[in-house]
Amino acid sequence: MHIQRPLISTIQALNHWPRFRLRLFFEGIAVGTISGSIISFFRWALEYTTHWRETIYDMLPNAGIIANLIWFLVLLLAAFLLYSISQYEPMASGSGIPQVKGVILGRIRMRWLRILWVKLIGGIVGIGLGLSLGREGPSIQIGAVTAQGLSRLLGRLRMEERYLITAGASAGLAAAFNAPLAGVMFALEELHRNFSGVVLVPAMMAALMATIVSRIAFGSASIFHFGSLPPFPMNYLWLIVVLSIINGMAGNIFNKGLLGVRSFYELPVFFHPYIKIAFALVTAGVLGYCLPQVLGGGNELINHLSEMPLSISLFGLLLVGKFLFTLISYGCGVPGGFFLPMLVIGALTGGVLGIVFIELNLIPAIYLSDIIVISMAAFFAASVQAPVTGTILIMEMTSSYDHLLVLCIASMVALVSARLCKGEPIYDSLLYRLPEFKKTNIPDNERRNVVELTVESGSSVDGKSVGSISWPVHTVLVDIKRGDKQILPDQEVHLRAGDYIYLLTDHIGAAENVRNMVEQQMYNNYKN
Structure with a gap:
């Protein structure tokens, strides 16, 4: 080479x-x-x-x-x-x-x-x-x-x-x-x-x-303002498990909606891309008269949830409206993300469930804001399947640092629930659908590159010597780093979990094969 x-x-x-x-x-x-x-x-x-x-x-x-x-x-x-x-x-x-x-x-x-x-x-x-x-x-x-x-x-x-x-x-x-x-x-x-x-x-x-x-x-104020959130009692922890299981299923529904809205925009009436965008903006114009709360990203809507009447019909209307309009907005293809609307939908889901818990006398009304905050983390973890990020994100955005334990529990339970429902990470699913990703039409002079990978515990290369590994063609191992030590990639060197290896490759398929070998647990879970 x-x-x-x-x-x-x-x-x-x-x-x-x-x-x-x-x-x-x-x-x-x-x-x-x-x-x-x-x-x-x-x-x-x-x-x-x-x-x-x-x-x-x-x-x-x-x-x-x-x-x-x-x-x-x-x-x-x-x-x-x-x-x-x-x-x-x-x-x-x-x-x-x-x-x-x-x-x-x-x-x-x-x-x-x-x-x-x-x-x-x-x-x-x-x-x-x-x-x-x-x-x-x-x-x-x-x-x-x-x-x-x-x-x-x-x-x-x-x-x-x-x-x-x-x-x-x-x-x-x-x-x-x-x-x-x-x-x-x-x-x-x-x-x-x-x-x-x-x-x-x-x-x-x-x-x-x-x-x-x-x-x-x-300024340094947090994005969401819930005032002083009361500590969440551990005797209500079972409700958080129920809440997170439901959010796991709801996150899957949200993902399927985002991926499926393309079918809606393939209807004959949307015969030109401009019509899709015009339809979304005209819908926004109509909602501006009758349901303005669902317009835009929605952070102000979250800030006012704790001040709204405890009405399932009101929260349910906002939830359905925000969900459907987010699908319409994202599906039309203009620049803009669904990260914040996703958190809003999670908060509204928590609001609906919180009101149900309150009306059933399962929990005092003072904890509604806690349930809304916890639901955001759970919904994010279910959709994106990045529970650590979801926990830290909601903790920072709401300044609810005392809720770290319940946020972690909610995120992990929602992640398990989503995976049991065969849900996939939304950003991975969207990536695989990109025409640019499928074409992989990168010029030959830009394909040759050094790739950094981490040897995962239990992967097919963990514990094996470099010389005994069947590396794909078009691939050369050029360096190994173990902690602060640099190890020459000799044929007798055994790879260990946690090693960072650097491979030279000029073929995308070879890079993917090596990634599956070295980071087997991480990537197979996402592709199955």
């Missing part, structure tokens, strides 16, 4: 590991600062347009028929704008998280500058006009492409670029939700699926710097 100069540079970086990690430390700071600034502007623009939209819907009922028709004309023109930019850069459509996962896996390419401005404009217009989409998916992709742009400007290696993209994604979530730990954990648990120090350091620094920038702009 002929080794090109960039790969020689990559191997040299592996041989100078402490210097390489120190460079990633400072690059993580740069990524977090730049990403945090861009995403803070994105947050500000969304808050401004949301306030502007709410003011308009307050005025429209008394503004006369001409003003109302003009407003719907504005929605149709906005639909044309969203259609145009989505056609210009399809990789900016939707959440953006599956695309980032594909880039980290080496299966997809992103044109960073085009995606950056299309994601910003599309997210501001679509979410600002009321589509039930969240800022977190766009923020994660914005952070990732910002990191990619910095990597390209600095002429960094492709292996290093993937680390920086992970760091940018971490910064994106941290800045969007003012949750640095959740940003790091999401990047490691869901995106990179690697907890090595070389991934952790830039991701942590990027998340911290992005959070600092975000807090300078918006």
Whole structure:
């Protein structure tokens, strides 16, 4: 196999590991600062347009028929704008998280500058006009492409670029939700699926710097405001188990809805992509009159849940409305994620179940807010199947640090419930459906790369010598790292669980085969 100069540079970086990690430390700071600034502007623009939209819907009922028709004309023109930019850069459509996962896996390419401005404009217009989409998916992709742009400007290696993209994604979530730990954990648990120090350091620094920038702009208050949540009594823990089992099934229904809404938009009436977007925006316009609470991401709706009357019909209406409108909004294909709407649906599910528990005299009404918060973590864990991220995220977003134990229990029970129902992680399912992922049309001169993998306990290579392993063709083992030690990949060296191995490959199929061999437990669980 002929080794090109960039790969020689990559191997040299592996041989100078402490210097390489120190460079990633400072690059993580740069990524977090730049990403945090861009995403803070994105947050500000969304808050401004949301306030502007709410003011308009307050005025429209008394503004006369001409003003109302003009407003719907504005929605149709906005639909044309969203259609145009989505056609210009399809990789900016939707959440953006599956695309980032594909880039980290080496299966997809992103044109960073085009995606950056299309994601910003599309997210501001679509979410600002009321589509039930969240800022977190766009923020994660914005952070990732910002990191990619910095990597390209600095002429960094492709292996290093993937680390920086992970760091940018971490910064994106941290800045969007003012949750640095959740940003790091999401990047490691869901995106990179690697907890090595070389991934952790830039991701942590990027998340911290992005959070600092975000807090300078918006303050340090948590995203969700529930006041002082009372400690949850352990004698009601069995209710949390029931709640989490139901959320596990509800999360599967939500995932199936997101994956199945494509069939709805394949109806003959949606014969052109513009009609899909126009339908979603006109639906938002109608809901602005009769059910404005379901418009936008929904964080303000969560903040007011504890103040609403304990009415199953009210909570149920909001739940059904938010669920259906989120499917309509996401399915039309404009830039915007479902991360925040998913949390809102989880909160409303918890609200409905909490009211049922209260009316059955199973729990006092004072614990309704606790149930709503716990339900968000459970619903997230069921849909995304990243329980650690869900626990930390909800804990940071609600400042409910005393609820760590019950949040962990709820997330794990919901995860087990979802898997027993044969649910799959939503972002993996969406990734496998991407046309770009299926094509894998990466040029030959960009396929040759060094891939970092972690040897999992119980995998087919754990405990075996390098020479006894049947490595796929097009693959060469170039380095092994065990803790702080660097081990030359001699034929007699035995791999151990926890080793980080670096392989040179020029074939996507070979990379996937090695990934299955080395990280067998992790990846087989997701693909079965």
